[in-house]
Amino acid sequence: MTDNKCALAMLEHVSLDIWDLIDELRFKYQHSPSYHLNSTAFSQKNDTGDWVMSCCPKHTETRASFGISKEPPYHTNCFYCGYLGTLDKMIEIAFRLYDGEGIKLLLSDYIFEEVRTPLDIEGIIRDGREPAKIPCLNESELIKFNSAPTINKWTYDIALTYLMNQRGMNTHTLNTYEIKIDVVNECIVFPQRTRTGELRFLQKRKIGSNYQGAKFINEGSPIKKDILFGLHFINQLRTSPKRIRRVRMVESPLDTMSNYQVGIASVATNGKILFKNQVRELQLAGIEIVDLFFDNDDAGRDATTQAAEILTKSGLIVNHVLYPKQFVQNQKVDSNDLLKLGWLDSLETKSISLLGTKL
Ligand SMILES: [Zn+2]
Numbered sequence: 001m002t003d004n005k006c007a008l009a010m011l012e013h014v015s016l017d018i019w020d021l022i023d024e025l026r027f028k029y030q031h032s033p034s035y036h037l038n039s040t041a042f043s044q045k046n047d048t049g050d051w052v053m054s055c056c057p058k059h060t061e062t063r064a065s066f067g068i069s070k071e072p073p074y075h076t077n078c079f080y081c082g083y084l085g086t087l088d089k090m091i092e093i094a095f096r097l098y099d100g101e102g103i104k105l106l107l108s109d110y111i112f113e114e115v116r117t118p119l120d121i122e123g124i125i126r127d128g129r130e131p132a133k134i135p136c137l138n139e140s141e142l143i144k145f146n147s148a149p150t151i152n153k154w155t156y157d158i159a160l161t162y163l164m165n166q167r168g169m170n171t172h173t174l175n176t177y178e179i180k181i182d183v184v185n186e187c188i189v190f191p192q193r194t195r196t197g198e199l200r201f202l203q204k205r206k207i208g209s210n211y212q213g214a215k216f217i218n219e220g221s222p223i224k225k226d227i228l229f230g231l232h233f234i235n236q237l238r239t240s241p242k243r244i245r246r247v248r249m250v251e252s253p254l255d256t257m258s259n260y261q262v263g264i265a266s267v268a269t270n271g272k273i274l275f276k277n278q279v280r281e282l283q284l285a286g287i288e289i290v291d292l293f294f295d296n297d298d299a300g301r302d303a304t305t306q307a308a309e310i311l312t313k314s315g316l317i318v319n320h321v322l323y324p325k326q327f328v329q330n331q332k333v334d335s336n337d338l339l340k341l342g343w344l345d346s347l348e349t350k351s352i353s354l355l356g357t358k359l
Pocket residue numbers: 056057058059065066078079080081082083
């Protein structure tokens with residue numbers, strides 16, 4: 001439990017925007033298995049000054065009785081059922097997670113990492129202390145996988161066959177995005193870099209579809225709210241004549257790589273929620289137009305609405321890439337499937353100009 005204590009101590013020193021957090025929790029909740037049991041949880045958000053109130057995730061109610069404190073370490077209190085606890089515990093209850101997973105979820109998805117601590121001038125003069133920086137992984141953590149074929153050629157070949165034959169990736173794309181194979185853990189490794197190219201974390205995905213336990217394992221800093229897979233390439237071109245102003249935004253690294261392979265600049269959100277920090281990074285990389293292309297399911301459509309709103313508010317031009325008419329609503333299909341069909345570079349787009357337009 002040392003990890004947990006350490007993480008809780010971290011919560012005391014980070015700045016969380018509770019107002020935004022409740023929107024994100026509500027979104028996640030609407031797509032969780034608990035939603036049908038208590039459809040109002042985290043709805044009816046309002047600010048009382050010290051607390052941001054919403055409907056309690058522990059029971060159904062019509063008025064918002066559940067408060068999250070706006071100050072670290074962000075205690076929660078239901079003024080109706082009397083529940084008192086920490087934010088991470090409440091997340092575990094709402095999303096039926098195991099002990100310790102609530103804090104991980106908070107740190108990986110919801111922490112607002114722009115901690116505005118006043119500069120400790122005296123500390124810097126006294127012992128050279130610098131303001132805290134988000135840790136990055138050393139490049140050697142990625143390069144070490146270059147020896148994978150000599151460690152276990154069998155597993156390495158299975159992974160590569162999967163990527164090339166089943167996912168249609170070519171060697172050039174795999175090399176460009178520095179895709180590695182972790183033969184020990186039987187994972188495909190996707191390096192996740194910041195806009196400026198630092199290695200923030202390694203996203204590891206189990207090879208194929210016959211595996212036990214979690215599909216994804218992350219290694220490195222859990223802070224990923226400002227990370228868009230593929231953005232560092234676009235950022236490099238920002239000041240060159242080949243500057244890229246328009247990207248296709250997708251959910252997963254493989255979707256980004258699929259689009260790249262047909263000549264379309266793309267970034268992946270690594271999930272369903274587009275964070276403000278990610279939007280800011282896009283703008284810093286010189287992007288002006290975003291073509292949204294999330295998965296063809298209900299969650300994907302909600303994600304499109306949410307992303308369109310935040311991007312439009314930030315002054316970007318937003319379009320929606322349409323799935324071919326052959327696919328019925330909710331049919332499982334993504335960029336990678338369309339790559340294999342040869343349709344990925346000939347899709348229709350529709351402009352999203354009005355806020356609140358139902359997709
Ligand atoms: Zn309650």
